[in-house]
Amino acid sequence: MYDEMAQVVENRPLAGRHFLLSLYSPKQARAVRPGQFAMIRLPGRSDVILRRPMSIYDVRSRDLKGGYGLERHGQRPAVLQVLYKVVGRGTRLMAELTPGDRLAVLAPLGHGFFPEEYLAQARDASEVLLVAGGIGIAALLMPARDLARQKIPQRLFFGGRSRHDLVGLSDFKPLVEAITLATEDGSRGYRGYVTAPLAQYLEQRCERRFLILACGPMAMLQVTAGLAERYNHPCLVSMENRMGCALGVCLGCSIRVQGEGHAAYERVCTEGPVFWSNHIVWDP
Ligand SMILES: Cc1cc2nc3c(=O)[nH]c(=O)nc-3n(C[C@H](O)[C@H](O)[C@H](O)COP(=O)(O)OP(=O)(O)OC[C@H]3O[C@@H](n4cnc5c(N)ncnc54)[C@H](O)[C@@H]3O)c2cc1C
Numbered sequence: 001m002y003d004e005m006a007q008v009v010e011n012r013p014l015a016g017r018h019f020l021l022s023l024y025s026p027k028q029a030r031a032v033r034p035g036q037f038a039m040i041r042l043p044g045r046s047d048v049i050l051r052r053p054m055s056i057y058d059v060r061s062r063d064l065k066g067g068y069g070l071e072r073h074g075q076r077p078a079v080l081q082v083l084y085k086v087v088g089r090g091t092r093l094m095a096e097l098t099p100g101d102r103l104a105v106l107a108p109l110g111h112g113f114f115p116e117e118y119l120a121q122a123r124d125a126s127e128v129l130l131v132a133g134g135i136g137i138a139a140l141l142m143p144a145r146d147l148a149r150q151k152i153p154q155r156l157f158f159g160g161r162s163r164h165d166l167v168g169l170s171d172f173k174p175l176v177e178a179i180t181l182a183t184e185d186g187s188r189g190y191r192g193y194v195t196a197p198l199a200q201y202l203e204q205r206c207e208r209r210f211l212i213l214a215c216g217p218m219a220m221l222q223v224t225a226g227l228a229e230r231y232n233h234p235c236l237v238s239m240e241n242r243m244g245c246a247l248g249v250c251l252g253c254s255i256r257v258q259g260e261g262h263a264a265y266e267r268v269c270t271e272g273p274v275f276w277s278n279h280i281v282w283d284p
């Protein structure tokens, strides 16, 4: 983990109050594994004291043309990308960033998607199902690239409130075999929650074995974990609890996990943010 002052290369507005922020930070970009996150602080803004946790969406070469196949072209990652949605004061200020601005970035944090374990499970599965709700999509691009490199088939289930929440699709299209979309207002894809077409897919293929990787709102993760249990598929969830220190000190991000007594809590920032879904106590 490195504590760096990273320079903004680009802060590109996307649909529906979403932005793709690119930060020049070579040491951090080279160290990132799928599922890890960064803590971002706006220096000089005493009104926004806490750092904001953000998944690392992607890593790119300095000219931003790298990404998938970086290694093949002999380039090394130098830029961290963060896909974020403006929801409050901190993210509103992030939206005002322009190239050349500098941010305090602590990254990479968390252990991510357990690289060996999830790749081994993925190889045993007939398909990996990526399940994203809203900005949860940001945690899934790096594992999707990893799986695509290993030629493991994958399918994306992606839901949002409206079509404006369905950002990043063009990044996923070359990596996955199929994409199922859902919106609560019916403006794109299936009308309703994304867990409905997911349930249908699992029900119709109950003889097959899938690995599920999910990130999104707590309710979506809980339903996805329930479906994984019902159909007996391994499932990893990336949790987005509110965080204070992100260093394992304040305990503000603790969640209940299977086990006995007081020890049955784990910190999302250090033991997570990714957990096997059956390790979490969903109704503590
Ligand atoms: C590990 C992790 C990874 C994350 N990755 C991303 C990402 O890639 N892109 C992204 O846009 N966001 C991500 N988030 C959520 C992001 O950290 C919050 O949206 C952000 O901190 C809000 O800051 P703010 O000052 O704009 O909002 P605030 O003023 O702090 O809050 C505004 C509103 O957002 C809600 N909110 C704040 N934090 C969270 C949260 N963690 N989960 C749900 N609701 C929240 C508040 O309850 C409030 O309603 C991640 C969170 C975690 C813990």
Ligand code: FES
Residues within 6 Å of the ligand: 242, 243, 244, 245, 246, 247, 248, 249, 250, 251, 252, 253, 254, 267, 268, 269, 270
């Ligand atoms: S945020 Fe402080 S312990 Fe996790």
